[in-house]
Amino acid sequence: MCDPAVWVRYDDGTVRAFTFDRLRLPDFIGSVPWRQVRARHGQAHYAGAYASATTGGFVAYESRLELARLLLADFDLRVRQIYAQPFRLVARVDGHIRCHVPDFLLVTAADTGRLVNVKSAARLEDRRVVRALAWPGVLAKRHGWAYEVWSGADVTMLDNVRFLAAYRRQGVVPAEEMERTWALIRDGEPLADTELRLAGDRPRHEVRPALMALLWLGRVTTDLSRPLSGTSVLRRRR
Template structure:
């Protein structure tokens, strides 16, 4: 790994670069064509995220099951994309504001901070920018998002501009996220539910059978934890209900 420095200074850009900030406050500048996942180890978000009364945007820190720590976001739309990434079983790593790009675009040097960098279990890397759909009608916004995408695609990484998802899907994932943290539901209860759940069974029937002499809703948390983890699936394009059909995935 190249030596880290506090600042790279101002100079003429001959090649596109990515500046990465680390926990010790050092900043490392790497040519985009040389970027590797290892460069993001022990990195921190490029910007400090604060929530202050009167701010026009909604920012905060999300406790991620995927990373085991907090991931920052700067809008409700970013939080929605973050929730979906945390829920996605193929995502194994999430970095918010992973770097600051600098590149000569046309006759001037441009800068850009992507919203998220997602690492897939296949080792594929996807860079994500989140932008409301109505703002994508602005040619300046489209152009500002296009050149970073071209850089990352040339590097062999995926690039995504995300503007939202189905409302019902998001509501279901938000509900299931309450069961994402280890220890929220007794692990023994989760494993017992996994052993006894029947593929193709409706949720209401599974709850009644697993509860035994207890109230049916007492069996629900273990099933919700299995849905969050991806060991069980159901059609999340429809509101979760007793009629939701459970499918085993492992």
């Protein structure tokens, strides 16, 4: 493997070329996906644009599995930026020229990169697919980035995160209401008891949005490996 090169596309229509060893995370500021994602009636895959709370904009995806990985990235407090199809990578591998466009590049608050490729477990039974995904990982790790081939996560956790994502957008719940709610939460109290106590004479559903928004933001936590319910125990994050 030698001479790996990268091309990054920007929102002003330009494309910049880099050698992979000189590529840095700030080089992605103002970039756009390498391919234009379009959803067409009758197509086999499910493509679209996800409104990300992390980026404050839309992030493209090309399958439901990619959308699931996007949800988890958006929910992850360590992730501060998400780039879909961040670049086109070309390298000579075992005597052959190989091209690859990764699915996502995640940038963490610690200014580290994580390159992510999303493939179903069934596709990973194909050795050709496994080989095609291996060499970008070698380059990523050599570059100091983490590398991940993602095939799914616990269904219950995904369902919980998908539900909480309805409260991800700033302004869905007024900030002052969330602050009041957070101040009144008792560490270790079940969700149903918290709702009853905070609601007082009001219907419980009136206080629920603030609690869900706090769970999305990570200011309150609970065990998301179990179905979110009235028995879910709340923990305040200091």
